[in-house]
Amino acid sequence: MRVGRNGPTMERKFAKRLESLPAFLFAEQKRKIEALRKTGVEVISLGAGDPDRPTPDVVVRAAQRALANPTHHRYPTNWGLDSFRGAVSAFMASRFGVVLDPEREILPALGGKEALHHVALACLEEGDICLAPDPGYPVYRSAPALAGAHAWPLPLRAERDFLPDLEAIPNHIRDRANLLYLNYPNNPTGAVASRAFFADVVAFAKEHDILVVHDNAYSEITFNGYRAPSFLETPGAKDVGVEIFSLSKGWNMTGWRAGWIAGNAQLIARYAHLKPNIDTGMFGAIQEAVIAALSCAREFPRQMSAMYRQRRDLMVRTLAEIGLQVVQPKATPFLWVKVPDGYTSATWTDHVLRQAGIVVSAGSAFGSHGEGYFRIALMVPDEELDKAAIRLADSIHLSKT
């Protein structure tokens, strides 16, 4: 027995697997922000990757109409509506030139995060290794951990344009690896991958019998004429893996939990076998919203890209003013910036919060190879971003000696 806040409690034993999850790195930062707000500072957050603008009207209206349809009031299926898979297949064909069989190669996903987790659960055994980019989206570490596997970090370094060096993976690791996560355009670095790199990935995966899961959350947020490819465009890609697509960023739909997983039919079948044991698919009205997004709001992400490009340019100018050089990304609403000499990721983000009242993400929150960097998310209204830029320029001074 132990005496807790509410009196004596049983010493409970909880599942060990939670202990293998990375700590919730933003909790400490949240506490600091709250403390600062209480002192009257108006904190501006360039931390979270959550679009500030609303979902397109035409999408909301399609969902509103669908809400009243009694068909959708009953259980959906994990395969989703034929019209959903049809819309996805039409989008993948026209946007990327990727031909997918809507009966066997596409499934709805309740957001990219859901798919990233369940694909690990469907593919990894106890003790397997999962190759996970570092810095990277934290789910690439937590998903294998929950599946009982181990994440092996693939360093993304500036000198390799933030592409992993697959040849540098030690043989004994490569031989035990069963899954490889990739994500281009990349969060947090803003890096993009060429078709040639994807071709190398397919060859590597074939040679070593590794499944590839490409997380394509940002293909629609691109700048200056750059158009991101789909991994599935790569010859042979469907033999080795799948791609996960999300409506969250391109269509401002983070709250809707909407995306899909597509590609290798065998893997999709395994995924379809797993899923009804966990959830019962995507609400029909949300499927209708996705269909509307892909058909009636197809060009919407281009407007968002134009907006993010302006914000990017403003912030890149501001960073230069305070003495920080940054590579302009071709895609994603993020800037990945080196912290100045004399700081770590954590001390720098702390400094920016205290001096300018601005939240940025410590690179180390994305993995140990993110140390030495910080990430700016350009997802606040323009007026707030203007204010943030002014505050940064006024209050952060780097000695140039």
Ligand SMILES: *Cc1c(COP(=O)(O)O)cnc(C)c1O
């Ligand atoms: C935002 C994001 C996702 C997807 O998020 P969902 O809202 O779960 O669809 C996936 N991967 C990366 C790298 C992201 O930044």
